Amino acid sequence: MRLRSLVASLATGAVLTLSACSAATTTTAESSQISSTGAGTSASSSTTAATSSSATGTSSAGTAATAAVVTTVAADIAAATHFDGDDLTWDTASEVAVTLADDASTPAAGVTVDADTVTISAAGTYRLSGSLTDGRIVVAAGEEDVVRVILDGVSVSSSTGSAFVVTSADEAILYLADGSANSLDDAASYADTADDAPDAALYSMADLTIAGGGALTVQGRYADGIVSKDGLVLASGTVTVDAVDDGIRGKDYLALLDGSHTVTAGGDGVTSDNDEDADLGWLLVSGGSLTVAAGDDGIKAVDQLGVTGGTVTVTGSTEGLEAMTIAVSGGTVDVTSTDDGVNAAGGTATGGEQAGAQLVEISGGSVTITAEGDGLDSNGSAVVSGGTVVVNGPAGSGNGALDVNGELTVSGGTLAAAGSAGMVVTPAVASPQSSVQVSFGSAVPAGSVVSLSDSAGTVVATFVPTKSTQSLVFSSADIVASQTYTVSTGATADVSAGLGSGTLDGATTVGTVVAGEYTAGGGPGRGGQRPGR
Incomplete structure (x- = not known):
């Protein structure tokens, strides 16, 4: 599927x-x-x-x-x-108990011990406790075996490689015992550096599931934190990852269903990177929370990235969310980036301003973007049919709050995109829901209250940008095509940032705009959309 x-x-x-x-x-x-x-x-x-x-x-x-x-x-x-x-x-009666201890780990049915390497070689459920200051846990079971490993107060560090490796199994389940605290730390340099050798503190060649009511801290000192070379499901648990390179990587797919996950990474934060199979390389967040601080991309998928629920926060990144197709239908997404915030890219390069098959589709939930590059960027098209989208885009004129090679269609929801005046992209004139484009004669400082009111003086929008702003594109169900709206600044608002409610008390009128009438932003680039497109 x-x-x-x-x-x-x-x-x-x-x-x-x-x-x-x-x-x-x-x-x-x-x-x-x-x-x-x-x-x-x-x-x-x-x-x-x-x-x-x-x-x-x-x-x-x-x-x-x-x-x-x-x-x-x-x-x-x-x-x-x-x-x-x-x-x-x-079945609790089938659990195999294994106590880890330096030079004294206990062998058991399906478990062998060689110095401080503990190897599980058969299907079953194994409850591990204790610690290894310089050791490794290895799962080397049959290709049809399902191996469930319960971590119940486990601490494993390695000076030569990964702390936990699944070399073979049909599926490995890492269950964090309720209330337990567990940690896996790998080496800063590995003894085996072959191309196909493990390169993460927790590394699996089989499908991997992490679940449970406990906590797991992973330190990736060499490269990555958690890696599955097949599929990866984060079903529950409190997981904290700090990695030199990528934080969490599921090659075929990565699904976050619930739990609390915090990732700090020098490379990509969370990623799915299978670029060989058209049905794989996807990433889904359907619940729980995910907080990422990344040196490169925050959350990235080769093919498709979906958010249907939960809370996704990218506190720092080069590009916040990136995939060929990005779809948000629920949940809360908050992205901060030094380049593009939400970027539909990849696939076959189109070059110039030509639109490709890339797509950003927002049908529900809440999306907040703070970007130094383009805010919401699609090398193809973009659709907003529901939810709330707030973009605090760049101050520089070489990028825009919205950057869409093809059409930006708005048929529902609320969109507020603020940024520079040099690269303004507006919704297609044929969009079912109308919009207004506001160009300020001088930049509006961060924290200022911007209001839109209709001909009766009713406030239909109150917006507080978090950055200096020269332009604003706004759309909601309250905007009626061909109607004139008054733009004011300095009014009152019930929020300190983003969209909220307010009055015109203390407001200064700066001009009027007509819904559905747009002007070109000018300047070269993928998003320099012409009026009427």
């Missing part, structure tokens, strides 16, 4: 329960409830209390168990990825 089809399914609002374990269940150590609200809005976690008995005695199975509520259409996620609800349920 391609991501665009999946995003469309997530926007339908369907409700489907994939798997749920009740308090009466006695065979699941830490039960995880997978449910759906369709649009992907993150739901609160719940706690399941259960006890289980085994030959070794009675264990409290759920006194602190936090059920991971994954907010997505479960059937579609299961079809598009390797993940399903069975991944997060298991």
Whole structure:
């Protein structure tokens, strides 16, 4: 299933329960409830209390168990990825306990120990605890094996390479025991530097799932933090990654369903980079939270990037979000970049101002962009049909708040794009929802209140830019084609930044504009859209 089809399914609002374990269940150590609200809005976690008995005695199975509520259409996620609800349920009696200790780790069924390398070689569920100051955990199971590793207070560091490696399995599930704190630190230099050798603190050659109610801290001192060379699903948990190069990378796809994820990376923050298969190289955020500070791109996919729910914050990046197709249908996105904020690029190069197949599509949610380059940029087309889009674009005239090679179509939602006056792109005249273009005679300082009012004096828009602004493109359901609107500054607002409500108290009129009448921005570049396009 391609991501665009999946995003469309997530926007339908369907409700489907994939798997749920009740308090009466006695065979699941830490039960995880997978449910759906369709649009992907993150739901609160719940706690399941259960006890289980085994030959070794009675264990409290759920006194602190936090059920991971994954907010997505479960059937579609299961079809598009390797993940399903069975991944997060298991029989506690079948767990294999392994205690890690320097020169004293315990072997067990399916587990061998060689010095401080602990290798899991069979399908099953393994509960690890303890620490290795210079060791490694290796999963080397059969190609059809599903291996579940529960980290229950684990700390592993390596001086020669990765701290945790999956060399073979059908699927590896890394479950963070509820309430546990775990850490994986790799070496600053690796003994094996071959092209196909592991290069991340947590590295998997198989499909990888990270879930659970605990915490995981990953330090990528050599290159990347977390890497799956197949698919990667972040189902839940509190995950913190600090990496020299890329933070989190899922080659075939990366799906963030729930949990809290914080990434600091010298390269790309979070990425899916399969450029060989047209159905892969996609990235989806449907719930939870993702905070990224990156030296290069914040969140990047080769093919498609979708946000259907949750909270996505890029606090620093070269380009904030980048993919061939970027679709936002829900959630909250806040991007800060030194170049383009949201950039639909890649695919076959078109050159010059020629429009390609790239697409930015916003149908819901909230998108806020603060960019030094272009704010919302598409080498192809862009569509806004719902949600709220706020762009605080560049001060320099070589870039624009909006930069679209093809048509920018607005049929719903609210759009406020402020920036320089040199490269102004306006919506297509044929857009179902009208817009106004405001050009200020002199730059409006950051923090100023800009108001639009209709012929009756009713305020239809109140906007507070966070940067000095020379132009504003605004569209909402309140803007009526061919109607004249008065532009004022210095009025009152109930917000310190972005869109809000306000009055005209203290306002100074700076001019009038007519909805649907646009002027060219001028200057060369992909986004220099001509009026009427």
